[in-house]
Amino acid sequence: MLIQNQSFLFDIPNDINYLNCSYMAPSLKSVSEAGEKAVRLKGTPWEIKAEDFFTSVSALKERFAKIISSKKGHIAIIPSVSYGIETAIKNIDLKETDTILLLKDQFPSNVYPWIEKAKSVGAKVTFLEKNEGTWTDTVLNALNPSVKVLALPNVHWTNGARLNLEKINKKRKEIGAYLILDLTQSCGALPFSVKNIDADFIVAAAYKWLLGPYSLSYLYVSEDFHNGKPLENNWINRKDSQNFSQLLNYKDEYQSGAERFDMGEKSNFISVAMANVALEQILNWGIEEISESLKILTNHIINLSNELNLKTLIKEEQSPHMTGITFENGVPNKLLADLKVNNFFISVRGNSIRVAPHLYNSRDQIDEFFSIIKKHL
Ligand SMILES: Cc1ncc(COP(=O)(O)O)c(C=O)c1O
Numbered sequence: 001m002l003i004q005n006q007s008f009l010f011d012i013p014n015d016i017n018y019l020n021c022s023y024m025a026p027s028l029k030s031v032s033e034a035g036e037k038a039v040r041l042k043g044t045p046w047e048i049k050a051e052d053f054f055t056s057v058s059a060l061k062e063r064f065a066k067i068i069s070s071k072k073g074h075i076a077i078i079p080s081v082s083y084g085i086e087t088a089i090k091n092i093d094l095k096e097t098d099t100i101l102l103l104k105d106q107f108p109s110n111v112y113p114w115i116e117k118a119k120s121v122g123a124k125v126t127f128l129e130k131n132e133g134t135w136t137d138t139v140l141n142a143l144n145p146s147v148k149v150l151a152l153p154n155v156h157w158t159n160g161a162r163l164n165l166e167k168i169n170k171k172r173k174e175i176g177a178y179l180i181l182d183l184t185q186s187c188g189a190l191p192f193s194v195k196n197i198d199a200d201f202i203v204a205a206a207y208k209w210l211l212g213p214y215s216l217s218y219l220y221v222s223e224d225f226h227n228g229k230p231l232e233n234n235w236i237n238r239k240d241s242q243n244f245s246q247l248l249n250y251k252d253e254y255q256s257g258a259e260r261f262d263m264g265e266k267s268n269f270i271s272v273a274m275a276n277v278a279l280e281q282i283l284n285w286g287i288e289e290i291s292e293s294l295k296i297l298t299n300h301i302i303n304l305s306n307e308l309n310l311k312t313l314i315k316e317e318q319s320p321h322m323t324g325i326t327f328e329n330g331v332p333n334k335l336l337a338d339l340k341v342n343n344f345f346i347s348v349r350g351n352s353i354r355v356a357p358h359l360y361n362s363r364d365q366i367d368e369f370f371s372i373i374k375k376h377l
Contacts, residue, residue: 003285003293006359010297017344017365020156022185022322022356025211028281031274035213051243054238060272063279065217066238067287068183068202069193073257076219077266080184083231084203084219085151087261088180089117091228092200101139104129107157110182114151122211123148134317136164140171147177152330154186158322160356161317162190163224165197171249186220189294189321189358191287198222207350209321209358212284214273216268221258230254234264238278250360290359295320296356304370308377320358324349335376344369 009028012018018026025368061075078084094100100114104127118125124146126344132136133332135156139244150172155162165181172179179199183192188209194202202220206212221228235241237260239253254260266272282290298320302312311326312318339346357366 001289002296002360003289005362007240007322010359010360015343017342019357019361019369020347021208021358022347022354024349025208027274027360028211031211031277033271034277035274037334038270040267049271050242052269054242056272056276057266060276060279063276063283066283067187067279067314068078068197068220071222073224074220076221076258076261078217078219078263079215081184081203081205081218082113083263084201084217085110085113085180085182085230087219088201088349089113090231091225092149092178094121094123094148097146098123100125100149100151101142101144101147102127102157103135105155105158107182108152135161139163139168141173143175143177144172145175147175149178151180152221153191154190155319155322157185157263158321158353159313159352160319161313162199162319169197169199186319188282188287189290191291193223194220200225206275208256211278213271216271216275219261221261226257229258230265234263234363236266237262237266291320293359294357297363298323300363300366301355304366308370309342322328322354324352324354326352332376335373338372338376343373344372
């Protein structure tokens with residue numbers, strides 16, 4: 001079912017045309033309210049009970065697990081994507097003859113950790129370049145027995161070009177390579193299930209398509225790594241940490257499942273409260289429904305671009321929630337100034353602009369956006 005415009009749930013002024021969810025989502029009013037309430041809670045710490053360090057985080061994991069068709073026990077709460085990628089790296093053996101595959105211009109949080117790891121063991125990092133065809137074919141063609149890791153997104157963050165992860169997952173298994181995914185630019189807007197794509201580690205920052213706060217991310221860890229090593233040794237990941245009176249009875253064992261990978265101070269009462277409300281709203285809408293509804297806006301953007309002879313993605317690579325629009329001779333400076341004056345918010349990436357709508361955007365806004373673009377061609 002298509003979702004009607006939901007701008008009434010957000011605090012966006014009428015004269016603001018925010019088409020940049022890929023940069024940072026605006027908070028739902030309900031999310032801001034949950035955050036404000038949680039800020040005030042710290043004024044009365046006697047109301048924060050020992051179990052509160054665990055219950056909200058546990059509910060948050062349950063909600064995120066639903067979003068990717070997983071289970072609570074596979075999810076850890078972490079601060080950032082780079083933290084999740086470092087956690088994966090700490091649990092993967094790499095040697096000199098191994099190759100790590102990344103996409104050209106991939107987001108740095110899924111690049112720097114691999115470069116550093118490769119340097120330390122003498123392994124090779126290959127940045128795949130797409131000249132013709134699709135990213136999916138580029139990845140598939142690069143698979144050979146030396147490839148030990150594929151560290152990929154579901155959509156390229158610069159322009160929304162979509163990879164067929166199901167195909168890639170099947171093929172990578174044939175050569176025994178690990179699949180590590182950064183779903184920050186898709187999770188929450190593009191359906192994804194670990195039942196179809198059983199990656200080893202999956203990470204997603206909360207503050208974009210998951211409509212959550214900054215400095216909070218979700219990490220999925222497959223069962224093969226549930227005995228692995230966390231990035232840090234904090235007290236709350238150790239067995240029986242719920243029993244505050246016994247914390248000095250130091251333990252070698254960890255909590256069960258992926259809980260050992262949780263960050264220190266995972267219980268952040270403010271961000272966890274906000275993230276819970278955000279995911280509840282996303283689950284109420286439904287990811288399929290969000291995706292279908294955004295696709296109508298994104299298709300409108302693509303159609304209007306093509307009418308003006310501006311290049312977008314080929315059909316096979318289009319994503320429902322974001323698209324790059326390429327200006328052959330570069331994005332006109334005057335266009336950017338005009339967009340700014342008219343309160344249109346997008347991102348510029350080289351010769352392209354990246355447009356990323358959400359349920360608070362309307363078809364009328366997109367029409368107005370293109371009437372401005374038209375003036376500068
Ligand atoms: C694809 C992608 N991954 C990750 C991030 C954020 O990474 P981190 O949480 O390490 O700051 C971004 C932010 O723009 C992104 O676009």
